[in-house]
Amino acid sequence: MNQVRVRFAPSPTGYFHVGGARTALFNWIYARQHDGVFVLRIEDTDKERSNEESVGYFLDGLRWLGLDWDEGPVFQAGRSEEHRAAAAALIESGHAYRCFLTPDELKAMKEEAAANKTEGGFRSPHRELTQEDSDRRAADGEPFVVRFRVPDGETVEFVDLVYGKNVKRTGDIEDFVMLRSDGSPLYNLSVVIDDADMEISHVIRGQDHLSNTPKQILLYRALGKPEPVFGHLPLILAPNKAKLSKRKHGEIVSLLYYRDRGFVPQAMNDFLALLGWSPGAEEERLSLQDLVKRFDISKVNKSNAIFNYRGGDERNWTDPRAIAINGDYIKSMPLDDLLPMVKQEMERASLWQDNFNGERDDWYRNVIDLLRERIRTLDEFPLRGRPYFSDDFEMEERAVKKNLKKEGLAGLLPQFADRLEKLKVFDAETVEAEARAFADEREVKPGLVINGSRTALTGTNVGPSMFHVFEVLGRERSVRRLRAAEAIVTG
């Protein structure tokens, strides 16, 4: 049994697209499922558009997701000599030919073909040039491209891992260009040469390449190289079924944006895997290890998936399902796994203090554990957690209006503070008993005191159970904030 070798081969012309991330993920899973090798190849043949910064995005993104590669990165541009040599060999063996058609001539021919509703793939008249003529014109310096000589009357068959059996008549395949007139190789040639040289056994890539596959198979045959197995993945589209692009759809198509917006890497992997594939009616929260166990490429859906985001919705700034999955992870993952991710966010917000890892460790873990219940992205920790970590936090207007500017609240909060100061122990249970007793005595609803306290202590009207907030904040700060709030109540 030959070794499974798969590759992820992005072209570094911009950001790391979420669709690309999914392709990488499925390749990685396939490699790990088969004890294979995952190769990273950078397809930077288009020098105009490729740039180094972009390469960094891909490396960062793969590392973030935990998709480690076994070989590479191999840069394709460094291999153009091999590609040219292969083209020359194909001319030599008669599998390719020089085409001297000028762009204008070519255009005219194609227009004519379209006008006559001509069936079948394009054939250049120069396909029939004698070797001598061809050599002479080339020697004379006449510009030419190198086209593949597609055999007539044959059929190309392959069984796609996702789409199943495909049959294509060679008559419908055009004599595609392999080398530009400046001698540089084109995609269909370079992928095949590189995949063949790297002994890629399974080519798993986007469905947009499905129609290229018969051409590439023809190339493998002409080269006398073994054909790999192909698997094409459905595309991820925008809600209007258009291609997802950063220009049109913004940051949400960029993988790294999710890292920056507080995604847990595994939530991202999970979401991506579930876009076009399903483990059946079973558990849908899957670790990378689970995915390796359960994923089945033949069960991938054949139709394109829509990335369901709507602009202008702050709560659902990307596909709501992705956010929901992320929230699930934050709520349920082991606290020790979560903590390092939260630390980064805290540092970013300048809220991190070293004693959170030292004498205040227990306290800090407690707060994070308390907060995580209703948090969906990591960046919410410093945001919602601010009143716990700093005295400098915002009093939300809505909350003030709802909970502090209340009839009958005047004077209550400071008095409640006095009572809290006298408590022997200061934990959730004791504070709750005290609060209820206090409300009872003053003949007000407990909610008045409790909700007033919530806003006094945290500036908001939402959050964890209030008595746990008291406990976590501690007596001193609680009391101080209760008293400080009186100015707002009566103001």
Next chain:
RNA sequence: GCCGCUAUCGUCUAGGGGUUAGGACGCCUGGUUCUCAGCCAGGUAACCGGGGUUCGAAUCCCCGUAGCGGUACCA
């Protein structure tokens, strides 16, 4: 134009010749509690259209339509 791929709730999907067509997300309602953006319960909503085969079609076949891809000296 030509060649090809695809089609189940708003979205991701399960299923598949006879089912109340299932789940998740979203949304709505109710409950819980001191709040909700949490938790619990319920609701909402789908087999692209037309023919054919069949006792019976969402499922199989054909045609159509739509979307996507290829038809580039892009990848």
